[in-house]
Amino acid sequence: MKYDFTSFLNETLVKGKSHKLTQVQILDFIINNNYSAVKFSRNRRLKKNAQRTNVIVLDIDDIQLNNKSLIDVGESISHLNHIVATTRSHQQDKHGIICDRYRIIIFTKDEVISGNQYKDYIYSFGNKFSLNFDKKAVDIGRLYFKSQKIVSFNFQGKNFEIIETNKTLIIDNAKDEQKFEYRLANCEIPSFLSQWITKFNNLGKYKIQKREKFVRFLIAQKYLLVRNPIPQETVAEFLNIERITLSSWIKEFEKYKWLRIVSNEYGKGWKSKDYAVNGDLLNFMMAHYHLENKRDCFPQLQLPTAIKDGEWHNDLYHFSFYFSADSDNTRFLDWIKTLPGWDKKTRYAQAVNAFLGMKEQSLT
Numbered sequence: 060m061k062y063d064f065t066s067f068l069n070e071t072l073v074k075g076k077s078h079k080l081t082q083v084q085i086l087d088f089i090i091n092n093n094y095s096a097v098k099f100s101r102n103r104r105l106k107k108n109a110q111r112t113n114v115i116v117l118d119i120d121d122i123q124l125n126n127k128s129l130i131d132v133g134e135s136i137s138h139l140n141h142i143v144a145t146t147r148s149h150q151q152d153k154h155g156i157i158c159d160r161y162r163i164i165i166f167t168k169d170e171v172i173s174g175n176q177y178k179d180y181i182y183s184f185g186n187k188f189s190l191n192f193d194k195k196a197v198d199i200g201r202l203y204f205k206s207q208k209i210v211s212f213n214f215q216g217k218n219f220e221i222i223e224t225n226k227t228l229i230i231d232n233a234k235d236e237q238k239f240e241y242r243l244a245n246c247e248i249p250s251f252l253s254q255w256i257t258k259f260n261n262l263g264k265y266k267i268q269k270r271e272k273f274v275r276f277l278i279a280q281k282y283l284l285v286r287n288p289i290p291q292e293t294v295a296e297f298l299n300i301e302r303i304t305l306s307s308w309i310k311e312f313e314k315y316k317w318l319r320i321v322s323n324e325y326g327k328g329w330k331s332k333d334y335a336v337n338g339d340l341l342n343f344m345m346a347h348y349h350l351e352n353k354r355d356c357f358p359q360l361q362l363p364t365a366i367k368d369g370e371w372h373n374d375l376y377h378f379s380f381y382f383s384a385d386s387d388n389t390r391f392l393d394w395i396k397t398l399p400g401w402d403k404k405t406r407y408a409q410a411v412n413a414f415l416g417m418k419e420q421s422l423t
Contacts (some may be wrong), residue, residue: 062114062166063098064088070202075102082140082214085164089144089206096164097199109200111172115180115219116203117163118193120148122156124281124348125189129159133211135188140166140216144206155363155374162206163190168218174199182242183221189281189348194240241297244278249343255311272298273308277318277340284344286321286335286376286416312340321416322372365399375410379417388414 065075077098080088096116099108133143142164149160171177177199185192256270295302312318317340322333336344366374382391395401395410
């Protein structure tokens, strides 16, 4: 079987050159070409021109949950027909973070016939193998820069088959896509949450289904093991419920100590408040995702020499885990003072709060 790829001289060109490649030929092709893993009508790279494909591509551009390395990921998918190749930013300093950066090409059992189905495949694969992939690079006609090195491949295994596509749902206009996944966890719901779902005798089947969807949605958010804003407007849209209903459910989860507010600094609207799972829900999710402790979610990263405006709030918290063994915040605050702009209003206070939040969340 041959696969459709399109090469481009550079990222600014719409016009490309179509190729039909064997799996072996793809290895050399992606090292020497900027490409899309699809054929375009008239060879013009437009979303509406993208045609059917038997290939999906995941961009891995960030640190993986539980600090999984490139080799770990390669081993986990080794039974599937795949190619793993590093990108030009692999182990390079990018926004103060050095980590494995690579691309995964997966061959699918069935033909992918639309952009929405392509996204379903991407999310289904990423969720199955717990990958923190680039959720802004999930369009079927995406252009990828040439890879640097082939790390692993298999052409004698199985092609990936999507299962229960209705469990993987996407909102294209979702804000904060990088840290929030609009999908439902496919797992057995623990008894304490089942009791909450059906706690009122007069609830109809429709309302019970909505409450179960909310529970499965929260369980799917691995980043709530550390902290994450819950964008209530888009979450309500995804769950197809009123915003006031969602807000009341979140308050109930706070009351039962299944959610805790880490910070109020996000203000009102879709970024309202910063949450982390707590209590019984925390214990269930830790077991469900096979995590030994919360520090694995944000491992000890190389400390950056600068933080961009708009990213201080999250980055201070994430990098505070580097100092999780310290009994006080002295070294952490000393590092903060080396960053340009640390003395800007509120940032020092944010640093103090970040350290306190980290110590509260650490399991020791």
